[in-house]
Amino acid sequence: MAGNRAVAYMGPGKVEVMDIGYPDLVLRDGPGVNPLNVGRKCDHGVILKVVTTNICGSDQHMVRGRTTAPAGLVLGHEITGEVIEVGRDVEFIKKGDLVSVPFNIACGRCRSCKERNTHICENVNPDRPGSAYGYVDMGGWVGGQSEYVMVPYADFQLLKFPDKDQAMEKIKDLTMLSDIFPTGYHGAVSAGVKPGSTVYIAGAGPVGLAAAHSAQLLGAAVVIVGDLNGERLAQARSFGCETVNLREHSDLGEQIDQILGIPEVDCAVDCVGFEASAHGANAIEAPATVLNSIMQVTRAGGRLGIPGLYVTGDPGGIDEDAKIGTLRVRLGLGWAKAHTFVTGQTPVMQYHRDLMKAILSGKAQIAKAVNATVISLDEAPMGYEEFDKGVARKYVIDPHGLVK
Structure with missing residues (x-):
């Protein structure tokens, strides 16, 4: 054998x-x-x-x-x-x-x-x-x-x-x-990407890049990818994405405004998950950062695809709540903007x-x-x-x- x-x-x-x-x-x-x-x-x-x-x-x-x-x-x-x-x-x-x-x-x-x-x-x-x-x-x-x-x-x-x-x-x-490809695609589909959409993809790791390529396949007009890693952002630009570096410029809405002329997108995809970092040069881990930021920059009535992984047990969580997957998410903001959230495995x-x-x-x-x-x-x-x-x-x- x-x-x-x-x-x-x-x-x-x-x-x-x-x-x-x-x-x-x-x-x-x-x-x-x-x-x-x-x-x-x-x-x-x-x-x-x-x-x-x-x-x-x-x-x-x-x-x-x-x-x-x-x-x-x-x-x-x-x-x-x-x-x-x-x-x-x-x-x-x-x-x-x-x-x-x-x-x-x-x-x-x-x-x-x-x-x-x-x-x-x-x-x-x-x-x-x-x-x-x-x-x-x-x-x-x-x-x-x-x-x-x-x-x-x-x-x-x-x-x-x-x-x-x-x-x-x-x-x-x-x-x-x-x-990875179905997961990125599911994130884009869940976010409601269609021809002419403006899309923000949080995270330029492999799933984020797959989501960005999927958004292009679905006909998005502009795909913006955000990350703190310059090398990964360069990879996103290599196939036609706009990018924002959140280590160099912490205001996401301002950077989107510079690209689109308005500080919001039609829809967004979280491809980061629970090990998210706050924005800025010396930022520390802040697991709800991506969820809160995509609510901030997605227009009222928009959709949020969330294929990024969130867990119920994290021994390395920054506090006791984070260790059991309880995060400080601004749900009131999402409610006020009538956002649709789609989470879970693909x-x-x-x-x-x-x-x-x-x-x-x-x-x-x-x-x-x-x-x-x-x-x-x-x-x-x-x-x-x-x-x-x-x-x-x-x-x-x-x-x-x-x-x-």
């Missing part, structure tokens, strides 16, 4: 590449596995040989020690792979298929799944609706920053690429379908097929937008370290050296 190496969280600031067991079609006990999920049979699942798996900002929250993730948790929820084994109950997915795996784990049978809300599946996480691979408090499904991984509910979840050779030619784009399956077609047709250039950079499995710790420093790259791990 083949071995299996994977990237694991070992404590704040530390990840290691380690040997783990080769997967089978049962969810075994291990770090972070919910006791009620131990021994769960997955004859409806498949084993994948991982072709690409990406480092995500959500992983980085765990690696920084900002969640309750246990040491030894295998990371990785952005997975693309080749099917090498199918369970006895799998009917339509075949060995040899090249597939994208939605980061949401969804059964296809519960009320939420039947209503296309696969991000809040009711049957995969005993603690609460919603689950993901390799993530804290999400049921304990083993992550995919590895050589091989088990994926349950294969017939329902997996997106098969129609032509393997064509897919491998565009694999750096297609690997973004498991999370229901990847609502978007990934259409976005796949946009990539294969050449309409979407997501790898270029996020500066996709391929590394080996052994280079993953370096990737985490560089990503934590704010490098303007989206790291794509290639465990088997299959990417040209």
Whole structure:
């Protein structure tokens, strides 16, 4: 039997590449596995040989020690792979298929799944609706920053690429379908972006860049990206975005006014989440900053897409409220302006097929937008370290050296 190496969280600031067991079609006990999920049979699942798996900002929250993730948790929820084994109950997915795996784990049978809300599946996480691979408090499904991984509910979840050779030619784009591209797109759709919209994107990390590219695909007239990191803002400008540097100029409305002639936008997207910083040269962490600032600059009646991650447990929170996800949000401002808020995980399956077609047709250039950079499995710790420093790259791990 083949071995299996994977990237694991070992404590704040530390990840290691380690040997783990080769997967089978049962969810075994291990770090972070919910006791009620131990021994769960997955004859409806498949084993994948991982072709690409990406480092995500959500992983980085765990690696920084900002969640309750246990040491030894295998990371990785952005997975693309080749099917090498199918369970006895799998009917339509075949060995040899090249597939994208939605980061949401969804059964296809519960009320939420039947209503296309696969991000809040009711049957995969005993603690609460919603689950993901390799993530804290999400049921304990083993992550995919590895050589091989088990994926349950294969017939329902997996997106098969129609032509393997064509897919491998565009694999750096297609690997973004498991999370980052649908997440950015969902943020833009949730914000109501349409032809002619003016849009503010908070955060120029990979999800923010994906949201900005998505806003362009949806026909936005002007996309403004804000961040404190000059290198990431330069990446946003590389594909046609306007930018505001909130470290150099703390007044967001004033900077938007200089671009648009008015200090407000039609809609906004929060791609930062709970580790937000206040604005200015010497600003400290202030987790409600982005939520409050996007309410300030979005016009009355506008919509706010909030794919940025907010958690219920943050050991590194700045105060006791922040440690349980209670933030000083100016809800009265949002109420007064009749804003619509859309939060939560992204229901990847609502978007990934259409976005796949946009990539294969050449309409979407997501790898270029996020500066996709391929590394080996052994280079993953370096990737985490560089990503934590704010490098303007989206790291794509290639465990088997299959990417040209």
